[in-house]
Amino acid sequence: MAAMAAVLRGPGRRFRWRTQALAGGVRGAARGVAAGQQDYDLLVIGGGSGGLACAKEAAQLGRKVAVVDYVEPSPQGTKWGLGGTCVNVGCIPKKLMHQAALLGGMIQDAHHYGWEVAQPIRHDWRKMAEAVQNHVKSLNWGHRVQLQDRKVKYFNIKASFINEHTVCGIAKSGKETLLSADHIVIATGGRPRYPTHIEGALEYGITSDDIFWLKESPGKTLVVGASYVALECAGFLTGIGLDTTVMMRSIPLRGFDQQMSSLVMEHMESHGTQFLKGCIPTCIKRLPDGQLQVTWEDRTSGKKDTGIFDTVLWAIGRIPETRNLNLKEVGVNINPENQKIIVDAQDVTSVPHIYAIGDVAEGRPELTPTAIMAGKLLAQRLFGQSSDLMDYNNVPTTVFTPLEYGCVGLSEEEAVARHGQEHIEVYHAYYKPLEFTVAERDASQCYIKMVCLKKPPQLVLGLHFLGPNAGEVTQGFALGIKCGASYAQVMRTVGIHPTCSEEVVKLRISKRSGLDPTVTGC
Incomplete structure (x- = not known):
């Protein structure tokens, strides 16, 4: 251990001992780190909007900061770069595809304003998707550059806690890296929920993790869910000319004003989106021609029915990315019902120097701007002599339905x-x-x-x-x-x-x- 301490103190040699062949060696090293000087003032787990904002703000305040981020591929194999849900599989590609659909409507209006537009009007999914994906990749690169400019160390590793001050990160190659910090922020966000109890759901369905990265048009699509994700995706799919059906178990846009929600749905219905209300899917099977046969049940009558689709998109909610963090090991409390991390008004977990912000934290709105502001304010409280807390009252938002x-x-x-x-x-x-x-x-x-x-x-x-x-x-x-x-x-x-x-x-x-x-x- 004395020899290890000497290595730690030596200039430019902080990481020499980090890679260990065996997990036992890693854990032994972690115990030594916990007792001594930490590698960083702040370690952020999660490279989404909130985590990056927190890391960059702390670096601006002169602190030594690291960010670890790793994207586990979706069940369909989709993966992406730095930036989190909003940049890669949320707000940004969603708004761009929504804009594509709005442009289609404007083209339909154009002849009323004197524009002669050739008919029929066709949409090219591949061209749109490539343009959207290229923009997202440019944002991934931009985030990497910003971290580098602010001297924030970035690790593309999947991290879990070893002790209260230390995480072990595993790279795609299997290489293990130990990182320790005085303060650790968990900003891992969430991922779409799959109804694993439904036959064929995981094998044949996709989610918002996949829809924006499809190379080919999804074709005739069944969107399952009544969330804003469900209605936004169904809206832009209909808007670009695809046969789209939404299957809803109960009410649309739960948590929003219900009069407004009803009007949103009425507009979508009147503009071509089909709705199966009060229905739940029970089975998905792939037919010999590659199409998907979906069986569902009417919750009121119990009657079963089937339909044929090219794509089934699950939009039934999200689950926080907490299960692989080894939180129990260090005593970070979570809500057992939804797996979110319990925090106080200062974003502190049950462990005083471990914090959680954004979608992963209990009781917080799942919105990018709130995560960004919460991250900045947390860094300012930790390192900038500020006491300002995030105010979650009167937070504006928009559902980008047609x-x-x-x-x-x-x-x-x-x-x-x-x-x-x-x-x-x-x-x-x-x-x-x-x-x-x-x-x-x-x-x-x-x-x-x-x-x-x-x-x-x-x-x-x-x-x-x-x-x-x-x-x-x-x-x-x-x-x-x-x-x-x-x-x-x-x-x-x-x-x-x-x-x-x-x-x-x-x-x-x-x-x-x-x-x-x-x-x-x-």
């Missing part, structure tokens, strides 16, 4: 549950975007509602916007709501004409009044 749904604050159901129906006033409007008029688009689902306290000045509790560019609209109003805006202040805000967002500052009709909320003019 008609986008943006929201911030409480749903109508949540507001009623907290304050009582008699203390809530809801202002609402059905409106028609100007860009829908010439193209004669149906705007029957374009809808806005503002949920307020009834007592003056009527504090705004929540805003819900369904329409074009919902994310861009909601982002601006989120600042006002975060700052405690009242209904009276919103009504004194001058709108930008002619825009969809100006309809928010014109919300005069309350649900309580019973008056028709349809906007008829300026």
Whole structure:
């Protein structure tokens, strides 16, 4: 051990002893590290948005930082680079494919505006996928460069805890590396859930881990689930011209405002997405021609039915990446029901110098921007003499369905549950975007509602916007709501004409009044 300590103290020789042929040797070395100087001030496990933000912020504050990240290939063999879910198999490729679908709709509108567009209009999946994948790969490279520029050490290894200050990482080659740190942040995120109890689900189904990396069109697709992932994927698949069906066990967009969720689904139905409501799949079989035969059951009647699809996409939720971290070994507590790590308001786990942020942490919204901000604030508390905590109230988000749904604050159901129906006033409007008029688009689902306290000045509790560019609209109003805006202040805000967002500052009709909320003019 004395000889090992000498090696550790020698300049430029910190990693000489790290690779061990046997796990026993690794664990023995780990015990020595735990008793002495640590390799890093901060070690981040997970190279997604939250982990990278935390690591880069700590490095900016002058600390020695390392990031370990490893992507386990999906059951279908899909793998990707640094950046986590958002960059590789989430927000970024999803938004780009959503844009591809929106462009298809705009092309359909174009002739109304005088453009002569050759018919029929065809979409090339391969070309779109290649462009999206190339952009994602550029982001992977960008993250590597940013870490290097900030002198953050990056290890492409699969890490698990050896003791409270040490992890053992295994590379693809099988090589083992020991890393130790004063502070360790777990930011491993989650992966899609598979219904392993269903015959053929794992063998023949794909998830959001795969859909964005397909080289060929998925063809006729069955999307199983009612999450925002399910509806977003079904929306852009329909939008680029694919026969798409959504199989829903229960309600759409659980956790979101249910009136808005119903309107989202109505719009999708009216624009070609098919829905099998109240149904659950029971079996998937591959036919000789390569297509998939899916059997499902109606939960109400018990009746069984079958259909033939080219692709089955599971979008039934996500599970946190905690099972292989060896958390029990070091005493990090998890919620046994969902396997998420239990943290306090400062992101501290049951072990004082081990933290968890992002999707892997219990009680946190599964959103990239919240993980990024939480990571930065954690680094500032640890190394920057800050005490600022992440505020998870009034976090805005958008569901990128064909008609986008943006929201911030409480749903109508949540507001009623907290304050009582008699203390809530809801202002609402059905409106028609100007860009829908010439193209004669149906705007029957374009809808806005503002949920307020009834007592003056009527504090705004929540805003819900369904329409074009919902994310861009909601982002601006989120600042006002975060700052405690009242209904009276919103009504004194001058709108930008002619825009969809100006309809928010014109919300005069309350649900309580019973008056028709349809906007008829300026």
